[in-house]
Amino acid sequence: MEDLREVLKRNRALYENYHEKMPYLSEFVMGYRWLMAVDQDDQISLALRVGEEKPAKEQAAILKKFLDRPADEVLEEIIDENDPEKRTMAVALSNLMSKPFNTTKRLADRGILRTEGQKFLYDVAGKKVGIIGYGLYNNFFLGKCAEFHAFDFRREKDLLSIRVGKEETFYPQNIHWHLGENALEHIDVLESLDIVIMTGCTIVNDTYRGILNACRNAEIRGIYGPSSELSPDYLFDLGYNYIFSGSVRNKEEYLNATFDALPKGNDLSYMDIYELTKRLPGAARD
Numbered sequence: 001m002e003d004l005r006e007v008l009k010r011n012r013a014l015y016e017n018y019h020e021k022m023p024y025l026s027e028f029v030m031g032y033r034w035l036m037a038v039d040q041d042d043q044i045s046l047a048l049r050v051g052e053e054k055p056a057k058e059q060a061a062i063l064k065k066f067l068d069r070p071a072d073e074v075l076e077e078i079i080d081e082n083d084p085e086k087r088t089m090a091v092a093l094s095n096l097m098s099k100p101f102n103t104t105k106r107l108a109d110r111g112i113l114r115t116e117g118q119k120f121l122y123d124v125a126g127k128k129v130g131i132i133g134y135g136l137y138n139n140f141f142l143g144k145c146a147e148f149h150a151f152d153f154r155r156e157k158d159l160l161s162i163r164v165g166k167e168e169t170f171y172p173q174n175i176h177w178h179l180g181e182n183a184l185e186h187i188d189v190l191e192s193l194d195i196v197i198m199t200g201c202t203i204v205n206d207t208y209r210g211i212l213n214a215c216r217n218a219e220i221r222g223i224y225g226p227s228s229e230l231s232p233d234y235l236f237d238l239g240y241n242y243i244f245s246g247s248v249r250n251k252e253e254y255l256n257a258t259f260d261a262l263p264k265g266n267d268l269s270y271m272d273i274y275e276l277t278k279r280l281p282g283a284a285r286d
Helices: 002-017 056-065 071-081 084-101 104-109 183-192 208-214 232-238 251-258
Strands: 025-030 034-039 044-048 113-116 128-132 147-152 161-164 168-171 176-179 195-199 220-224 242-248 271-277
Touching: 002 071, 002 084, 002 232, 025 056, 025 084, 034 084, 044 084, 044 242, 056 084, 071 084, 084 104, 104 113, 128 183, 147 183, 176 183, 183 208, 195 208, 232 242
Parallel strands: 128 147, 128 195, 147 176, 195 220, 220 242
Antiparallel strands: 025 034, 034 044, 113 271, 161 168, 242 271
16 A cells, blocks of 8 residues: 555645644444545545455444544554555545645645536547546547547446347447456557546556556546545646546535435535646646
């Protein structure tokens, strides 16, 4: 987890520079999709539960031991243990620690532009585009680029509809599907992409650096989702040049929706969503 140690180091420096108080942990939520870390001021950050995890009771017992302790101290302890089954915890805590420094003003201090909402004002016409973790960017890509490649650990039955007559037709159409395996199984495709956007859950399962390196020819290299709330400075220095993320507006409203008997899964509607850029190749911004 040396990547998250670097994030911790950078965040500690920001807490010192801005004289910001370190968050103390008040609770964790093991949701049906997300692991959530909450501080004493009801700030909440998330990490998608896609990585390895300990059994629920064992994980809950571990999380209880972290309560009422400073987030940086807990995070350092987890990193030192280097237990892959605790990486989701470490990402959620990294996101929580990063939150105070993702305001428009504090980002601008560090040369990072924050714009509200999701606009993705890049020209995709004639481009080969890839999404790692299918969804959310279809309106920007589908039918607008030369090739649209979708990579996802989920299988065909989880994402596709198949109309069976004399011939089989797969839906959604006009997408090159790479399903049921790591995107790194398709290095040749990744190397050919002009634009790639990957889900922040690649941070949780620790594939994000390998995928980013494979997409070294892409002019736009982005990462998206609440799991990528952590240190944008670190992500930009790695080689990303576009980040889309979100921060929960109201903890109780969001948790009430999460605990609903039939959760709707529209997490972003409870968040302030934003895009971050540091370099703007090929972009037309307002």
